[in-house]
Amino acid sequence: MSNYTHETVPTQFVEANGTRYAYRRFGKPGTIPLLFLEYFNSNMDGWDPAVTNSLAADHEVILFDNAGVGASGGETPYMVAEMTKHCVAFCRALGLKQIHVAGFSLGGMIAQQLALEHPQLVGQLILLGTGPRGGEGMTFTELSPEEQADPVAFLLAAFFAPSEASQAAGREYMKRLESRKTDRDLPVSRDSAVAQLAAIREWGTIPATGRYATLKSITHPTLIVHGNKDIVVIPINAFILAEHLPNAQLIMYPDSSHGAFYQHRKAFLEHLRIFLSNGASAVPDQNAIKSSVA
């Protein structure tokens, strides 16, 4: 299995509670797997092979379609918390005891919920272009289920900044997305996109009380990565996460939007490697301190 790449790894399926989940698993066996949770309206083919293949040298990599997305069966729920339950069922069906979770945008919302509700399942947390529950300007009024009508124009406008350097990085990124030629994922259905949009809007609704209150309970070593010109999830949300999460490092890249970690992927991959090798010991969590004192 370790000789597979992003381009060659076959799509597999596993069933739990009546839902059949599509996934792809490759990379270095015997490591804590890195589970990738995808963004709104995307499937397993939306991950940049330059990122996944590079990480696969040191980690097992698992790409995954949540319920109702792409090649997975079932229906896409209208709530992040319900998507998180599917994610847990998928992990249990694969017998995974611990995973590092990299979530991009919607995927980062699920990743936070997963860390909050199942702290022992998550090792380290990587939050890419995402924001806290009830964050700033996260009602996503500009998004619609029809974005997929012209994905190239959408991605260049939303994932990359207007500068020539950023747009050029965007075109390179989209070329790389085509490197997998066979066994491509199924498109995201309109029903799934409608449900996902409802879920991220619900996540973005500012609560009447206790805004950001749950973040202090996510004590996992966390890496937050954001673009300083992100027009989908505005950058202040990454700052809010870094302020409130007890053990989070924030990295913000210049001249970049929602796809900052693709645009700056050389630096990102170096930063992520440092985080994955150092992160676990950066700040001990409160329970660990208490139990070692007791």
Add this chain to the structure above:
Amino acid sequence: MSNYTHETVPTQFVEANGTRYAYRRFGKPGTIPLLFLEYFNSNMDGWDPAVTNSLAADHEVILFDNAGVGASGGETPYMVAEMTKHCVAFCRALGLKQIHVAGFSLGGMIAQQLALEHPQLVGQLILLGTGPRGGEGMTFTELSPEEQADPVAFLLAAFFAPSEASQAAGREYMKRLESRKTDRDLPVSRDSAVAQLAAIREWGTIPATGRYATLKSITHPTLIVHGNKDIVVIPINAFILAEHLPNAQLIMYPDSSHGAFYQHRKAFLEHLRIFLSNGASAVPDQNAIKSSVA
């Protein structure tokens, strides 16, 4: 000269326009020097030898007392812009054509002014625990020239967060500051501290118009490093710098205050190394784009 360390390098002096500047120069010859600009009320002995010695393996390192500070002659000016002029005179006196500048707090203010007024002198910019001109909450009402009366208590309270992990890192940092045994710098005089305090308060005054307007002209590759619990320069200032500087990468560390880069120095040194090796090519500046198109 390359065999010297933070502990053994002799203090030297150079004169320009009637002011005699104290400095220490060591590290790898033939590289673009890293000039370190120190924080309020500190001298060359305030830099962490674990940081300077590590950087000296790949770069020439220059520590420097600005006018009126520590062993330097002259009088400390009451304005950051005037301190910047002294800094330029010092660089010219040493015949330096280009430097990378690492400025901590007050030093980061001078570093910004230097990059703005003398863009060709500065290669890459490293802004540690600092903020933009007219930033948020930067009137420093809690600081006084008498901080030096109990430097240990001051540093533990201001540079490190209240957590046990952060306080322990603070005690380690202060032990390291003692590693240089001979030829120590002179203390900062009360007159100098009074002038520095006036300078940082003037820098922190919110202008009537054009707040943050000059930042777009600082196109140097910039690394901003900040603690997410910095009580001296509140963290939002680092975010504002990252929003407005066209080519700045922000890194914010958890559970840390003004001395975040000392507390997280292992990660910081790795991040700084990546920045110094990649930074120059991260985003081309606007003039470079224009001239290559013309």
